[in-house]
Amino acid sequence: ADIISTVxxxxxxxxxxxxxxxxxxxxxxxxxxNKSQLQCRGEYNVYSTFQSHEPEFDYLKSLxxxxxxxxxxxxxxxxxxxxxxxxxxxxxxxxxxSERDKRPEGYNLKEEDGRYRDPSTVTTLRxxxxxxxxxxxxxxxxxxxxxxxxxxINSISVNSDYETYLSADDLRVNLWHLEITDRSFNIVDIKPxxxxxxxxxxxxxxxxxxxxxxxxxxSSKGTIRLCDMRESALCDKHSxxxxxxxxxxxxxxxxxxxxSISDVKFSHNGRYMMTRDYLSVKIWDLNMESRxxxxxxxxxxxxxxxxxxxENDCIFDKFECCWNGSDSxxxxxxxxxxxRMFDRGQKKDVTLEASRESSxxxxxxxxxxxxxxxxxxxxxxxxxxxxxxxxxxxxAWHPQENIIAVATTNNLYIFQDKLN
Amino acid sequence: xxxxxxxxxxxxxxxxxxxxxxxxRGGIKLHKxxxxxxxxxxxxxxxxxxxxxxxxxxxxxxxxxxxxxxxxDQPKSTSEPAGYTTPAAPAETTVHxxxxxxxxxxxxxxxxxxxxxxxxxTAPTVEEVAEADYTESKEDKGSGSDCRRQQSSEPxxxxxxxxxxxxxxxxxxxxxxxxxxxxxxxxxxxxxxxGYGEADADRGGxxxxxxxxQLDNQPAASCSRKRRSSEKTPQPVSPVKKTKRAPSSTxxxxxxxxxxxxxxxxxxxxxxxxxxxSTDGTQTEAGGRDSGAGQICCDQVLKNLxxxxxxxxxx
Numbered sequence: 001a002d003i004i005s006t007v008x009x010x011x012x013x014x015x016x017x018x019x020x021x022x023x024x025x026x027x028x029x030x031x032x033x034n035k036s037q038l039q040c041r042g043e044y045n046v047y048s049t050f051q052s053h054e055p056e057f058d059y060l061k062s063l064x065x066x067x068x069x070x071x072x073x074x075x076x077x078x079x080x081x082x083x084x085x086x087x088x089x090x091x092x093x094x095x096x097x098s099e100r101d102k103r104p105e106g107y108n109l110k111e112e113d114g115r116y117r118d119p120s121t122v123t124t125l126r127x128x129x130x131x132x133x134x135x136x137x138x139x140x141x142x143x144x145x146x147x148x149x150x151x152x153i154n155s156i157s158v159n160s161d162y163e164t165y166l167s168a169d170d171l172r173v174n175l176w177h178l179e180i181t182d183r184s185f186n187i188v189d190i191k192p193x194x195x196x197x198x199x200x201x202x203x204x205x206x207x208x209x210x211x212x213x214x215x216x217x218x219s220s221k222g223t224i225r226l227c228d229m230r231e232s233a234l235c236d237k238h239s240x241x242x243x244x245x246x247x248x249x250x251x252x253x254x255x256x257x258x259x260s261i262s263d264v265k266f267s268h269n270g271r272y273m274m275t276r277d278y279l280s281v282k283i284w285d286l287n288m289e290s291r292x293x294x295x296x297x298x299x300x301x302x303x304x305x306x307x308x309x310x311e312n313d314c315i316f317d318k319f320e321c322c323w324n325g326s327d328s329x330x331x332x333x334x335x336x337x338x339x340r341m342f343d344r345g346q347k348k349d350v351t352l353e354a355s356r357e358s359s360x361x362x363x364x365x366x367x368x369x370x371x372x373x374x375x376x377x378x379x380x381x382x383x384x385x386x387x388x389x390x391x392x393x394x395x396a397w398h399p400q401e402n403i404i405a406v407a408t409t410n411n412l413y414i415f416q417d418k419l420n
Numbered sequence: 421x422x423x424x425x426x427x428x429x430x431x432x433x434x435x436x437x438x439x440x441x442x443x444x445r446g447g448i449k450l451h452k453x454x455x456x457x458x459x460x461x462x463x464x465x466x467x468x469x470x471x472x473x474x475x476x477x478x479x480x481x482x483x484x485x486x487x488x489x490x491x492x493d494q495p496k497s498t499s500e501p502a503g504y505t506t507p508a509a510p511a512e513t514t515v516h517x518x519x520x521x522x523x524x525x526x527x528x529x530x531x532x533x534x535x536x537x538x539x540x541x542t543a544p545t546v547e548e549v550a551e552a553d554y555t556e557s558k559e560d561k562g563s564g565s566d567c568r569r570q571q572s573s574e575p576x577x578x579x580x581x582x583x584x585x586x587x588x589x590x591x592x593x594x595x596x597x598x599x600x601x602x603x604x605x606x607x608x609x610x611x612x613x614x615g616y617g618e619a620d621a622d623r624g625g626x627x628x629x630x631x632x633x634q635l636d637n638q639p640a641a642s643c644s645r646k647r648r649s650s651e652k653t654p655q656p657v658s659p660v661k662k663t664k665r666a667p668s669s670t671x672x673x674x675x676x677x678x679x680x681x682x683x684x685x686x687x688x689x690x691x692x693x694x695x696x697x698s699t700d701g702t703q704t705e706a707g708g709r710d711s712g713a714g715q716i717c718c719d720q721v722l723k724n725l726x727x728x729x730x731x732x733x734x735x
Contacts, residue, residue, distance in 0.1 A: 066445060141441070199454075200454075222456065256459070310433065313437075
């Protein structure tokens, strides 16, 4: 139940939220920069922990609904409180996280412990005053958006209008208003009339960062569709279809599985989008549908091992990907607690490891290398000795700084670049 | 041959995954099961192609033996080869066609029919065989092309020189194994006719073309083996499902495998496999989309399997 299932920085980067398989959300807060310690920025400490979702049972279908948090998305801050959306397979909840560091004291009619005073004993009047107290972070559910999805929710995305958001399951995408919980609009429906004719499902969806009418959704067939909500109420017909023709030389039993897109993310400037399939990361220019502008191989050495990965279910792992604040570097996870960063400008890439054994705190991470075959050099790791149970599926990059959060199965690692 | 083992293994694993997904917490994951079913379909295709290729190779080896037997037993047929060679040529080309699943009914078949009907009248033993196939093809409620192919298959067997080249392309092509089954029938046409009539009826077009080449090869051993296997498995008659024989062939292969749990699953899935194959055949003949074939495959699987119907209802 401690398995981390999602990681997300808020818009300022001060808060970092993680969701786990047990339905809990843990929020970390960055400590204010310490003037004396100039080497590093503030550390992240636990700020709030709350149970977001509980396991449920659908009596109608005799199905258990997992409480695992699939996605967390922060809302931009409008007042002192923070808001985030968290979702499991079926229900989305809007949580308000607020601080309380004062409390009123000196009521006339109530004792300090809450008991009511006998009115006859009140002889004087006083004005209650706020007195400081230990900081308390409260999380309260403000909205519950339920019963809109027949299939498992895989994505939520807040619109740039900050009023609406979308939620996507395997076959449908719904549009919600943050204030309205009893209604949602269905904007994409790819469910065939005959379920037995099903060939593809929706795997991820996201709103454009600037254009509130545009969103994309990716499919299990490796295609991405861009839709414009101004065109029609139901966006079944896409405005753009991004698809790269398959390389026939790489055809195998598992070609279809590894082409399934597990994550799609717009760049911060809104000009590009990145997709993650099993073996690669692709960067697409929104103006070119025929093929990606950049392709980065994450762990090409696994291509010959697809059969074993199919057997142990690893081939179904859904890796996420993320951009850095300036859209110059992209990052994604791999196995053996490795994660990869690709510098788009400098055409460099690096493999790093997130583990306690391999590096001490505050030590610079050493780049790793996987040896695909042949002679294994010193410090290289052979493909066969990779631990496929240690996978990094979720990563997040601070929106402004070079601080990254990397989630291994049970642990969260926060790295930052070295400040000189 | 390694492909067959590998494909079978993948099929077993896929079935296991589908089976396990039903008891997983959180309900059945549509995405994962869709991917698994795609893999299952690909593996099944490769498995059957490879399997029947190997059977055809066996057939090729034995065809020489049978050729001698045929010549000695059917003196009259020796006069036919000349007449048959010409139809054998177009028949040869037609062999290519059904081998490629995506091909439609080749136009040469009509020529074969006309030339072969005469031949059937003259060759008694061949006629017996022809009868067997002909009645079976009559029972086949499939397309008329099936009948044509059935008839065209007989003389091909007698055309010795022409047949071997036909046999060769046969091995190259993807032909469902069960179609080889009827070959055995042709060897013992009369009494087996009844038993195989159903199967042939189920078989359909592709099967007919296989019988054509099979006659060339005359794999006595393999055919009898096929016949036994098909006799073993009682198959529900369904005129729509043409390639009913698949499960028997696949089952003989599967019985050799060691996966106990999965073999149980496979017997459960057996009838649905035939359904899968038949729909593949019908889809490909119709020039259907690959996705359509796969969908209908899932279709058949899902219709035939109780747990799956529950799943579909659930969805």
